[in-house]
Amino acid sequence: MLALLGEREHPLAEDKLPANMRRARREAVGQEGKGGTEGMRQALLHYRAVIEEHARPEERGETKGRREIAS
DSSP: OHHHHHHTTOOOSGGGSOHHHHHHHHHHTTTTSOOHHHHHHHHHHHHHHHHHHHSOGGGTTOOTTOOOOOO
16 A cells, blocks of 8 residues: 555655545554454455545556556
8 A cells, every 4th residue: 555655656654644544544453443353344445445546547647657457
């Protein structure tokens, strides 16, 4: 996940990470009131939102020189 953000030149400092990524980290370790399997499920949903927001180069006009991602 961090590699994707770094490739997109997003600042990787904790306070600069996307809100969904910070929330996913908290939920994955049970700091959001949920733990275990449900916390991990919620974390994956938040990580997915980050990927969908930052990994769609064709929508941002960045297709030149980018690798295609299998779906």
